Amino acid sequence: MNYMKVSLELQSFISRxxxxxxxxxxxxxxxxxxxxxxxxIKNNPNLTLTDLATLKNSSRSSITxxxxxxxxxxxxxxxxxxxxxxxxxxxxxxxxxxEYHNKEHEKFNDALNTIxxxxxxxxxxxxVNFKNEILDxxxxxxxx
Numbered sequence: 001m002n003y004m005k006v007s008l009e010l011q012s013f014i015s016r017x018x019x020x021x022x023x024x025x026x027x028x029x030x031x032x033x034x035x036x037x038x039x040x041i042k043n044n045p046n047l048t049l050t051d052l053a054t055l056k057n058s059s060r061s062s063i064t065x066x067x068x069x070x071x072x073x074x075x076x077x078x079x080x081x082x083x084x085x086x087x088x089x090x091x092x093x094x095x096x097x098x099e100y101h102n103k104e105h106e107k108f109n110d111a112l113n114t115i116x117x118x119x120x121x122x123x124x125x126x127x128v129n130f131k132n133e134i135l136d137x138x139x140x141x142x143x144x
């Protein structure tokens with residue numbers, strides 16, 4: 001077996017998947033981070049900015065900047081709850097983006113399920129073990 005060729009094929013696959021993910025998440029002029037924050041807000045209403053930052057593993061200031069950008073793009077608005085707090089609410093445009101995103105994920109998952117049906121459980125067990133060995137190496141060597 002030519003392991004160098006396999007390694008190059010795997011790298012090519014990962015690069016193409018990253019390109020697909022970027023392309024899939026460029027919806028109506030909204031980028032990956034914007035789309036995923038809208039999805040998070042839709043799925044978790046009434047979260048504070050601090051809660052969103054924690055869930056996204058980001059700083060509160062970066063979430064504030066991102067929410068302000070989404071407000072300026074008319075995908076989100078702030079609804080005052082009381083004098084001190086507000087909640088973030090999706091506009092119809094924000095809801096449309098989330099719906100489109102979810103439909104794309106559903107199409108992608110359906111296609112994968114069709115492909116997966118061509119392989120047996122033993123193949124997937126070996127594939128998961130392969131993936132885990134690579135992740136363990138990355139963790140041990142690079143700390144990621």
